[in-house]
Amino acid sequence: MEHTKPIRNAKPTVSVKPTIKLSELNLTPVYIALFVVLISIVLFFLWKKKSQKRTDLLLTGLCESGKTLLFSQLVHNTASETFTSIAENVGEYVAEGSGKSLRVIDIPGHERLRGRFFDQYKNTAKGIVFLVDSVTVQKDIRDVADYLYTVLADPSVAFVPVLITCNKQDETFAKGSSVVKPLLEKELNLVRNTRQNQLQSVDNSTSDVVFLGKQGKDFEFVHLSQSVEVIECSGRENDVKSLKRWLKSLN
Template sequence: MEALRQATGSIEAFLGVGSSTALVLTWLVILLSVYVSLQLFQVFSGNALGRSRRSRGNVTLMLGQCGSGKTATFFRLRDGEEVQTVSSLQLQRDSFPIKAGENPDQQLSSVEVIDFPGHLRMRGKANDMLPEARCIIYLVDSDDKPKLKDVAEHFYELLTNRDMLELHTPILIACNKSDLSTARSEKFIVEEIEREIEQMRVSRGATLEGQDQADSYLGIDGEKFKLMEHSPCTIQTCKISAKKNEIQPVYDFLIEQYSA
């Protein structure tokens, strides 16, 4: 109150007005100051909120190991036909319509899809493209059990990646070559990935001290890792055969992601 009286006295002396008028002017100055402060707070807090709530990109990123069928699936989606492919360090990038059925709600006018090379030395560049992704289709060769270790290592990198932690980019694990009699089931592949990631959690856990654990640790301490439950994003699985043109689950996934 003493400060209020001093402020009122100063205004009264400076403007040569009566005490009542000076008091009213003092309150107007106070209210105006509060209003300006609130507006500034909203502006700066809004900017900070905008920075923290990043939006995902708008491309479909196709990942997976060499030989998993990424490029074959890419051409099936784009051209509807089988194409003989070879391993390459060049990515495929194109926009094309998606037609999952005859109804309009089962069709997309255009989706940009990136088929990224599966070579190990290209993996870092693939991770750099995560901010561009609306969703990820991860191709797995369900007939190649030894490569599941590499798949698990890549998933560990993906699921602890800062962009994935922020953007929660949905992933479809497409278990390709399901037409083969020796193909592993979705359940087997998921459990094998979980087993390999659990081993990595144990071996890497000792190196986490002093690091940003949010970026390094995957899962819940004291619990065995579960891919569907402990991942920072939604993960779905399906079985497909790019060779036999049995890729309907991929169409359905894309419709789901781009219609939301």
């Protein structure tokens, strides 16, 4: 009878897991994710930096609408004698109670100057006060609406609050905001149609044309991307309470 000899040198079986080399991994999705995160962080800081620069209040409108007088009331709290401006006036307005300040830019109203100065400061605008002479608004409505349209349609201020201020309410024949607002909306509707027709005459394609308001509807301020309010004031009589309330909410 044969005897089986025990195998003394037999080694236990060890399972070896396959190793994966780093070079064999597909790291592309990881790199893409990291890149997206990095770009998002950069864009966020750029946006934040840009938004922090908007510290200016722009006073604009046609000549003789009372911008410089209102500027004097806000900055110096006094009604100084004013003349037609050929350069911008710059000062600081400190909101009552909060202590927060805005740099106030009084933009000349002359048609040959206002566009240049508006372009210079529009990218730092935190709010825009568009002054209307409530006494002559019906006579000057076309010029008022044409300039106001230019301001509202500028992409740089698409989300900047706008306050249309019906000034000179202390005068006998001044029109109130309830009259001025629909008057402006009606005229802005005509200006919009005119500009659209001019653009179409240059290029038959209207796909790239910026339309202010809503297609198929008459122009209304509520259709705009930015907040637009219409108030009354009198710079000469220092009746600017509504304006200061708006400025407080702006801060």
